Amino acid sequence: MTKADLVAQMASSAGITKAAAEKALNGFLKGVSGALKKGDKVTLVGFGTFSVAKRAAREGRNPQTGKKIKIKATKVVKFKAGSNLKSMVK
Numbered sequence: 001m002t003k004a005d006l007v008a009q010m011a012s013s014a015g016i017t018k019a020a021a022e023k024a025l026n027g028f029l030k031g032v033s034g035a036l037k038k039g040d041k042v043t044l045v046g047f048g049t050f051s052v053a054k055r056a057a058r059e060g061r062n063p064q065t066g067k068k069i070k071i072k073a074t075k076v077v078k079f080k081a082g083s084n085l086k087s088m089v090k
Helices: 003-014 018-038 083-089
Strands: 042-044 048-055 058-061 068-071 074-081
Touching (some): 003 018, 018 042
Antiparallel strands (some): 042 048, 048 074
């Protein structure tokens, strides 16, 4: 599903225009991104939780040469599915 598909689905489900649905989706994405950037968790009960985790620096290998390389520490976004979402997918 693309963003355009999601906007169309939101518009038909809510009975609003695609423009209004796209504004709502963009607002949601901006809100989630902003909260994660600050280090907060975003919990949508039944759907899931978005959070930020720290990944430690580590040593890896270049798959083409086999040479060791250093991989810097970084932050990554995690998503843990909620119980309703899990049961719908099963």
